[in-house]
Amino acid sequence: MLEYYNIILYSGGQEVMAWYFILLIVLASLLFLHILFIIVVYNIMLYHPKFDENYALMTKEEMHTLKYKIREAEKDTIRVPYTHEYLQIGKYKMHAQFYNQGSNKSVIILHGYCARIEYRMMDMPFYYNNGFNVLMVDLRAHGESEGKYITLGALESKDTMEWIKWLSKKTKNSKIVLDGVSMGAATVLNCAGNPNLPDNVVGVIADCSFTSPYDMAKYLLWHYGKSIPYGSLYLGWLYTKWFLHYDLKKDAPIENVKHAKIPALIIHGDSDKFVPFNMSQKIYDAYAGGKSRLITKGTGHALSSVLHTKECHTAITNFLKKVI
Numbered sequence: 001m002l003e004y005y006n007i008i009l010y011s012g013g014q015e016v017m018a019w020y021f022i023l024l025i026v027l028a029s030l031l032f033l034h035i036l037f038i039i040v041v042y043n044i045m046l047y048h049p050k051f052d053e054n055y056a057l058m059t060k061e062e063m064h065t066l067k068y069k070i071r072e073a074e075k076d077t078i079r080v081p082y083t084h085e086y087l088q089i090g091k092y093k094m095h096a097q098f099y100n101q102g103s104n105k106s107v108i109i110l111h112g113y114c115a116r117i118e119y120r121m122m123d124m125p126f127y128y129n130n131g132f133n134v135l136m137v138d139l140r141a142h143g144e145s146e147g148k149y150i151t152l153g154a155l156e157s158k159d160t161m162e163w164i165k166w167l168s169k170k171t172k173n174s175k176i177v178l179d180g181v182s183m184g185a186a187t188v189l190n191c192a193g194n195p196n197l198p199d200n201v202v203g204v205i206a207d208c209s210f211t212s213p214y215d216m217a218k219y220l221l222w223h224y225g226k227s228i229p230y231g232s233l234y235l236g237w238l239y240t241k242w243f244l245h246y247d248l249k250k251d252a253p254i255e256n257v258k259h260a261k262i263p264a265l266i267i268h269g270d271s272d273k274f275v276p277f278n279m280s281q282k283i284y285d286a287y288a289g290g291k292s293r294l295i296t297k298g299t300g301h302a303l304s305s306v307l308h309t310k311e312c313h314t315a316i317t318n319f320l321k322k323v324i
Contacts, residue, residue, distance in 0.1 A: 046149045046244070048141045049114045057274050057301050066306050069122040076125045084144075085135075089162050095144035096163065098170070099124065099134040105324050106133040106167055106174045108160065112182030112302055113150070116143030120181065123305060126313055130320070133174060135167050139184065149244055152213035153186030154251035160191050168200055175324055178204045179316075182275065182302045185209035186253045189283065192264060193256030203323035204260075205316060207267040208302055211279045212252030213240075219276060254286055263290035265319040267312065269299025292319060 058066070082099045097117055107127045111120045117136045127134050139156050140147035150156070164176060178188035178201065185206035191197060192204045210216040218233055237248045257264075264287055268280035277295075284293055294315040296304040305312045 046151075046240075048148060049150060058303060062300070062303060062306065066119075066122075066303075069306060069309070070118060073122040073125050077121075077128070080128060085166075087162060087166055089140075089159050092140060092146035094138065094140065094146065094159055094163070096135050096137040099128055099136075100170070101128070101131070101133055103131050103133045103171070104174045105131060105177075106135065106171050107177045107179055108135045108137060108163060108167065108188075110137055110139060110156075110160065110178070110180035110184030110187055111142065112180075112184050113152075114142075118143075120184075122309075123179070126316075127179075130317075132177075133167075133171055135163065137163055139187070150183070151240075151244060151246045151251070152210075152216070152248075153183055153190050153253065154213070154246035156183070156187040157190035157194065157256075160187055161194060161196070164191070164198055164201060168198060173200045176201045177320065177323065179207075180205070180209070181207045181305075182209070186213075189253035189260075189264070190251070190256045192260040192262055192289065193253075193258065195259065197262070201262060203263045203265070203319065205265045205267065205319065206253075206283070207304055208269065208272055208275050209253050209266075209280065209283060210275045211254035211282050212249060214248035214252065215254070215279065216275065217248065253283055257283055257287045257289075260287055260289040263292075263319070263323050265315060266291065266293040267296070267304050267315070268293075269296045269301065269304050271298050272301045274301035290322075 077099075080099055082097050085096045085098045087094045087096070109120045109123060109127070111117065117138055120136060124134055124136060137160070138145040139150070140159055141150050160178070164178075167176060168174070176198075178191055180186070180188035186209045188204045189206050189209055191201070214233075214237060217236060221233055241247050266280050266284045266287070268275075268277055270277050280293070284291060292315075294304070294312065296308045296311065299307055
């Protein structure tokens, strides 16, 4: 029977069973396919992502509310002058819209994953009407900003540091507040812990940030991809570290906020199923600077300012009074 199932190879008088080599080939092929699968998945996630309503984690009513408030904000600001600004960072040209009213206080507004400037437009009138110069930034590989891959707040925070320098020169060192949602929140929190953060940056507002890209990938793998082996997480970490040149574990808000010196307002909806609410609790606990928080009840991912606009604006106003 063994002779029936195994082919015997003869080499130097020694018998070697072919099934041994076949098994190695099969295992190597499976490993190669798994690695290829991970590369494809990470490329889909990180290569120039675009917003798709079909996959948005919100109801039709929530999407309708978001679009309505964006349209209303655009109507309110249609006559407000602004300029398109471009900043060369490395080999990529980054884009922003600048609403300059010659004020001594400014805000940089950052959107989240897959979004662009438009999706933060509803927050622009609030700041402008309160006397702020407003810089709305397209993060790398989003909107009109160049770039191939996003880095979930790692290189985006370095880009934001360059925008801070640009804005400081443009406004003669006005006091600057950073306001980010989701990946934008992770970005501003990374900036808050940067030892080279200029003194005129006086506060950060972070809505529904994740603790780290690695924790986020781990959660999504457990929550949505239970059939995918956990080895995929390690392979993804290696892929981003070796080929995209950032560390999913180290380039993380939960680590950087331990060095923060400026005040922060942490916002999160307690029903967020994309970035778990407990992540903001961990960030809040780890944050080394002054801190306050707002928890919006029954709110999903990145919807606090959409569904609880008045509550958010009240909390932000109180925060700004302390830092400006």
